Amino acid sequence: MGDLSHKEMVSTYRSLLRETGFSDIEFEDVSKEYLGYVKALDVKLRSEEHRSKFLDIIDSNLRRDLIESNVVLLNSIEQKWQMSMRIRAFAKK
Numbered sequence: 001m002g003d004l005s006h007k008e009m010v011s012t013y014r015s016l017l018r019e020t021g022f023s024d025i026e027f028e029d030v031s032k033e034y035l036g037y038v039k040a041l042d043v044k045l046r047s048e049e050h051r052s053k054f055l056d057i058i059d060s061n062l063r064r065d066l067i068e069s070n071v072v073l074l075n076s077i078e079q080k081w082q083m084s085m086r087i088r089a090f091a092k093k
Contacts (some may be wrong), residue, residue, distance in 0.1 A: 020087035034084035035077045042070050048079060 010027055017025050044050050045067050051058075058066070076082040 010011065013085075017087075017089045018061040023092045025087070025089040029089075030086045031080075031081055031082075031084045035074070038070060038074045038077060040073060042067070045070060050080055063079050 013027075014025050045063065051063065072080070077084070
């Protein structure tokens with residue numbers, strides 16, 4: 001959920017991974033790919049099909065909160081205030 005997502009710096013992750021025995025640490029920006037997922041989720045959450053299917057477990061207040069949180073995340077990614085990164089690291093031998 002957008003306002004609950006964890007935001008950290010690349011340098012923090014790199015340092016943590018090195019300290020725990022990883023090397024060859026690579027970061028790849030996948031924000032565009034993630035933005036597509038977030039947009040698709042927005043459409044799904046707003047759909048009547050989703051609303052009907054999950055009526056018993058997602059009440060209107062929770063649905064509203066989920067949609068609002070997703071909009072915050074969507075805007076944050078579109079404004080480049082938040083990035084999504086794929087991290088690859090290899091254990092030191």
